[in-house]
Amino acid sequence: MGEPLVDVTIRAIAAGGSGLGDLPDGRVVFVPRTAPGDRVRIRIEKSKPRWAVGSLRRIVEAGPDRQDPLCALYGECGGCQLQHLVYEKQLEWKGQVVADALGRIGHLGVIARPEVVGSTRTTEYRNRVTFTLRRLRGGHVVAGFHALGRPAHVIDVGDECVLPEPPLLAAWMALRAGWGLNARLLPAGGRLRLTLRTGPSGTELLVDGGEAGWSAADLVARVPDLIAIRHRPSGAGAGATLVHGEPGASLGTAFVQANREAADALMAHVLDVAGRGTDAIDAYCGTGELGRALALKGWRVIAIESDDSAAARAEREAPPGFSVLCGRVEDELAELLPTELLVVNPPRIGLHADVPSIINAASPARLVYVSCDPATLARDLSALSDAYELKLLRAFDLFPQTAQVETVAVLAVREPTP
Numbered sequence: 001m002g003e004p005l006v007d008v009t010i011r012a013i014a015a016g017g018s019g020l021g022d023l024p025d026g027r028v029v030f031v032p033r034t035a036p037g038d039r040v041r042i043r044i045e046k047s048k049p050r051w052a053v054g055s056l057r058r059i060v061e062a063g064p065d066r067q068d069p070l071c072a073l074y075g076e077c078g079g080c081q082l083q084h085l086v087y088e089k090q091l092e093w094k095g096q097v098v099a100d101a102l103g104r105i106g107h108l109g110v111i112a113r114p115e116v117v118g119s120t121r122t123t124e125y126r127n128r129v130t131f132t133l134r135r136l137r138g139g140h141v142v143a144g145f146h147a148l149g150r151p152a153h154v155i156d157v158g159d160e161c162v163l164p165e166p167p168l169l170a171a172w173m174a175l176r177a178g179w180g181l182n183a184r185l186l187p188a189g190g191r192l193r194l195t196l197r198t199g200p201s202g203t204e205l206l207v208d209g210g211e212a213g214w215s216a217a218d219l220v221a222r223v224p225d226l227i228a229i230r231h232r233p234s235g236a237g238a239g240a241t242l243v244h245g246e247p248g249a250s251l252g253t254a255f256v257q258a259n260r261e262a263a264d265a266l267m268a269h270v271l272d273v274a275g276r277g278t279d280a281i282d283a284y285c286g287t288g289e290l291g292r293a294l295a296l297k298g299w300r301v302i303a304i305e306s307d308d309s310a311a312a313r314a315e316r317e318a319p320p321g322f323s324v325l326c327g328r329v330e331d332e333l334a335e336l337l338p339t340e341l342l343v344v345n346p347p348r349i350g351l352h353a354d355v356p357s358i359i360n361a362a363s364p365a366r367l368v369y370v371s372c373d374p375a376t377l378a379r380d381l382s383a384l385s386d387a388y389e390l391k392l393l394r395a396f397d398l399f400p401q402t403a404q405v406e407t408v409a410v411l412a413v414r415e416p417t418p
Contacts, residue, residue, distance in 0.1 A: 008090060010038040013093040015101065017081025017403030018053075029054045032148060033075070035085050036093075037063020044081075045149065046050045055149065065089040068127040070123060070162045070401070077155040080163070081146035081403040083263070091116040091397055094405040098374045098395050106378030108385065114393040117269075119262040122400040123162040124169075128258040130155065130195040131172070139182040141163055143194070163401065169182065171203040172223060173194055178222035185222065187214040187231060202227035204245070209234050216243045259398040266406055267293060270343065270368055273392060274299075280341040281364075283329045288314025288322070295322035302336055304329050330354045337362035344369050350376025356383035363387050367411040377407055389414050 008021035008029060019034030030053045031042050042054035059066075069075075069083040080088045088117040095113040102111045119125060133143040134154045144157025159173055162405045175194070179185045186192060188209025195206040205226050207214075212233035220226065228245030267290055274280070277299055282291035285303035287310050296319055303324045305311040311326040318324065325332055327342075330352040342364040344351065350373065359367065360383075367388060371377035381390065392410035399405075 005041050007039065007041050007060060008054070010034045010036055010063065011042060012036060013082075013085070013097070015097050021051060021054075023290075027051055031056055032081070033084055035066040035089070037065060039063075039345065041334060043341055054188070073144075073155060073157060074158050076148055077145050077157065078148040078151070079155075079157070079161070079260075080401040082244060083162075083401045084138060085121050087118065087400065090400065091118050094397060094403075095395055097403075098377075098393070098407050101374035101378040102381065102390075102393075104378075105375055106385075107383040108378070108381060108390065111390075111393070114395050116397055116405065117262075117265055118394040119259060119397050119400050121259075121261065123401065124165055125261070126163045126258045127165050127168060127199065128195065128197040129161075129164050129168060129172070130193055133183060133186070133192040133194055135182060141179075141183045143176065143183075160332050165198055168196055168198045168203060171198065171223075174223050174225060175205070178219060180218075180222070185216075185219040187211055187233065189234060193366050200330055204228040205230070206232045208240075212236065214243065220244050262331045262369075262396055262398040266370070266398070266399065266408065269394060269396070269408055270370065271297065273368060273408070274341055274343070274366070275368075277340045280343065281333070281336055281338045281339045283333060283342065283344045284346045286310050286315060286345070288317065288324060290345065291324075292317065292319055294341075295319050299341070302339075304332050304336075328352070330358070334358045334362070337364065339364050341366045341368070346371075346376075348373045348376065349381045351383075356380060359384060360387040363413050369409040369411065371407045372404065374407060375403065377409065381409060381411070384411065387414060388412065 006073055010019035010021045012020040014020045014030055018030040020129035021029050023029050029052045033056050034040050038059060041058040041060055043057055044052050045055050065086050065215060066084055067086050074083050092197040095116040099113045101324040102108045131143050132154050135141055142154045142156040144155045147155050159169060187207060189210035192210050193208035197204050203226055209319045210233060214231055216229045229243050230240040231243050232240035265286040266306040271293055280294050280299040280301045282301055282303040285291050285305045288303050291301045301322045303314060306328045311324050315324040390409060391412050394408050396406045
């Protein structure tokens with residue numbers, strides 16, 4: 001029969017975007033698709049000694065911050081987490097998630113909720129989207145995002161999605177129409193990851209998974225607007241092979257921000273807090289946009305990037321005063337320090353475990369940490385807290401309608417204790 005239904009009142013939004021309430025027995029319960037102030041009827045889906053996960057069965061009384069979702073698939077698709085929350089409250093709760101993480105995980109004391117700079121576009125803002133394709137029995141194909149609460153399942157997504165920029169959504173629909181019965185024009189394999197990216201010159205496709213030796217010729221004939229296609233077969237490691245298009249037309253496997261306008265606002269803030277100076281290191285530089293911008297302001301910048309394609313792109317577009325070192329930050333940073341300014345922009349997993357001690361030992365005068373995950377930011381700031389104090393915290397909403405938030409933390413070397 002399953003767990004009985006229970007009524008709870010939602011009091012907050014947790015880090016992953018679920019509403020947070022309290023069960024009659026005192027345990028906290030996480031309920032996706034709920035908003036603060038909601039009185040809801042839920043079913044307990046997972047039960048632990050100190051917490052539980054519930055699924056929404058009925059909204060008994062809607063809270064003041066609830067709105068109708070924008071997408072028809074929102075009730076079952078896990079691609080977004082906050083469409084049911086008015087945008088101003090999305091920003092407020094993202095700021096609270098950052099503050100809570102720094103206080104609870106980082107043990108940095110009481111942190112005031114930072115300002116969250118909103119995106120000028122809350123829909124149709126993504127220039128990069130990754131879809132999952134599964135081939136099922138009987139020649140059936142589903143392609144879209146993982147299902148809410150059932151990550152092994154995929155929800156078929158067509159033009160309902162409100163996040164992609166219109167050219168990217170058009171490319172997605174053209175790809176769906178062109179890949180043929182059972183997606184036969186894509187690499188063989190039960191599960192593929194399809195990443196589409198748009199830019200000024202067009203749209204490119206990265207296919208992750210499937211068998212090696214795939215020819216994209218037949219797909220290109222049916223979807224001619226793709227300017228470049230890369231394939232990374234299952235088990236192939238980090239490298240992806242260009243199977244269609246000219247090398248210069250593709251960004252390769254390099255990471256680029258999915259929300260260009262919001263990313264520009266974040267970069268302008270980093271440049272502002274960096275100010276003027278002489279020597280800087282841009283660690284985890286990606287394609288080098290930030291480091292190049294610092295160089296144009298007069299800094300001598302050494303950038304570090306482990307991804308070959310990203311480092312090569314950064315080097316191709318290097319202005320005077322900007323150089324790129326291809327390698328891992330944990331291997332290269334100690335030899336480059338000391339420096340006046342250090343900017344770190346690591347992936348979601350945060351800094352390598354060796355990096356905080358390297359930074360603490362050399363103590364660059366200014367440290368700017370750009371983070372895409374509040375939990376790993378909090379962990380790393382805690383590891384840096386013996387040498388540094390937090391001076392400024394600001395967040396940016398690069399991913400409206402989702403629980404993701406980008407944060408910029410500005411740190412300065414602690415003054416010696418008298």
